[in-house]
Amino acid sequence: MKVIPRAARAYIGCALLGAGACVLPALRPGAAVPWGTVALLAALYALCELPARCRLIDRALGRSLPVGTGSFFPVLLAAALLLPPAAAALTALPGSLLARVEEPPAAPRRAWRAAAAALAVGAAALTADALGAATALGRGPDAPDLPYALLPAGAAALVFCLALTALDGGIRATAGGIPPRAAWRGLLGRSLVPHTVHGLAGLMMAVLWRSTYGPVAALFVLLPMYISSWVFAQYHRERAAHQATVRALVQAVDIKDRYTRGHSERVGQASVLIARELGMAEDRLDVVRFAGILHDVGKLGVPTRVLTKDGPLTPEERRVIELHPEYGHEMVRGIGFLGEARAAILHHHERMDGSGYPYGLHGEQIPEFARVVAVADAFDAMTSTRSYSRARPVPTALAELERCAGTQFDPRMVAALAQALDRHGWQPAVTADEARPNPPGTPPGGNVPPPREATPEPADRPRERA
Numbered sequence: 001m002k003v004i005p006r007a008a009r010a011y012i013g014c015a016l017l018g019a020g021a022c023v024l025p026a027l028r029p030g031a032a033v034p035w036g037t038v039a040l041l042a043a044l045y046a047l048c049e050l051p052a053r054c055r056l057i058d059r060a061l062g063r064s065l066p067v068g069t070g071s072f073f074p075v076l077l078a079a080a081l082l083l084p085p086a087a088a089a090l091t092a093l094p095g096s097l098l099a100r101v102e103e104p105p106a107a108p109r110r111a112w113r114a115a116a117a118a119l120a121v122g123a124a125a126l127t128a129d130a131l132g133a134a135t136a137l138g139r140g141p142d143a144p145d146l147p148y149a150l151l152p153a154g155a156a157a158l159v160f161c162l163a164l165t166a167l168d169g170g171i172r173a174t175a176g177g178i179p180p181r182a183a184w185r186g187l188l189g190r191s192l193v194p195h196t197v198h199g200l201a202g203l204m205m206a207v208l209w210r211s212t213y214g215p216v217a218a219l220f221v222l223l224p225m226y227i228s229s230w231v232f233a234q235y236h237r238e239r240a241a242h243q244a245t246v247r248a249l250v251q252a253v254d255i256k257d258r259y260t261r262g263h264s265e266r267v268g269q270a271s272v273l274i275a276r277e278l279g280m281a282e283d284r285l286d287v288v289r290f291a292g293i294l295h296d297v298g299k300l301g302v303p304t305r306v307l308t309k310d311g312p313l314t315p316e317e318r319r320v321i322e323l324h325p326e327y328g329h330e331m332v333r334g335i336g337f338l339g340e341a342r343a344a345i346l347h348h349h350e351r352m353d354g355s356g357y358p359y360g361l362h363g364e365q366i367p368e369f370a371r372v373v374a375v376a377d378a379f380d381a382m383t384s385t386r387s388y389s390r391a392r393p394v395p396t397a398l399a400e401l402e403r404c405a406g407t408q409f410d411p412r413m414v415a416a417l418a419q420a421l422d423r424h425g426w427q428p429a430v431t432a433d434e435a436r437p438n439p440p441g442t443p444p445g446g447n448v449p450p451p452r453e454a455t456p457e458p459a460d461r462p463r464e465r466a
Helices: 008-025 035-053 053-061 069-082 085-098 106-130 133-137 145-177 180-184 186-208 215-219 223-257 263-277 282-292 297-301 317-322 326-333 341-347 368-383 394-404 411-424
Strands: none
Touching: 008 106, 008 145, 008 186, 035 069, 035 085, 069 085, 069 133, 069 145, 069 186, 069 223, 085 106, 106 133, 106 282, 106 326, 133 145, 133 186, 145 186, 145 341, 186 215, 223 263, 223 297, 263 411, 282 297, 282 341, 297 326, 317 341, 317 411, 326 394, 341 368, 341 394, 368 394, 368 411, 394 411
């Protein structure tokens, strides 16, 4: 069981005290609380969270249920528009306590989740009440003042988002030991749009709840929200499966060739820098990253004795190792989500002048992703310290790439990398435990052969020309 730091325990305790103070006015004798509405909304929120808690239901549906309280925030935001602040805060407690907890310890996590939700809903309800949400929503035959109702609903959703962001950043800082600035960085940007959508759905629920059709009509708002949450959960599970597939292949390559451990991830990172500088669409950035990460997966088909040989390669060993792009392409050919990355894996050793391998393509015949990966691959090889070569400075590596632009590399890709590095910089990692010089008679480029009858590779290309 993970031990909760003392600072985090104190932070959770303060949140629980704040949540208790928030709901206390509703529990006082004689408080004017519409308990029927509170009970219905609290039960609805709890029922929405309960299936994800039930392992049997989740397993029966292939683990495709949306997990986490965020899937059903429209119920809480509807409560913030319909109820007084203290009563609205009460509706968050049952569902937050029932929601699934993925990691131990479960009890403190549930207590924290309930306290944070109660505080956020209470703050949202207080904002909505101050802006006259009850009047704007109308009642029964009275039509809601929708243009005006958008103001309290939007303000409530914003306050709800700000409260949760502030509380979540605090727990990250105290429980995870993250510096305060880093703990809150990016939280608001990621949460603002989803919470705005939830606020609109909550407004729809509240309007229908107050209409002559009553609470039953409001339930129909949850159906599209649940479907969208399910689709979103499916997307993230599929993405996680893709990442796991790529990670397993990269780990297999790293285990086989310890000299280039970490190289694949850095080539993926450099490929994304180039692609982003070229203005590629966001959906292609993931694919080009996969191309960079998996460009050397074909080394799994090359005998280890050839990959790790200290001396120069024989002609037969040279022919064997030149097959690794084709091996890689065969390995990933059936992985549909890789898309254009498959062509990059096959052609990342082609050259602009046509002297590369395996097929001797030239110029624009070489797929765009392959031209991106070729530059990223060479750049990382030159700027990484290996057990058989020392890292070159970034300016020296860029100068070498520019020297080979037009013959070996696409000049557009080289220029894009230079511009990206000027904007973002580069932090190459050491991928070997110690540095030692090349064995006598071993070319600086290592054991991957240069293209046939071509301009020499940059001097510090690694042995796998990865």
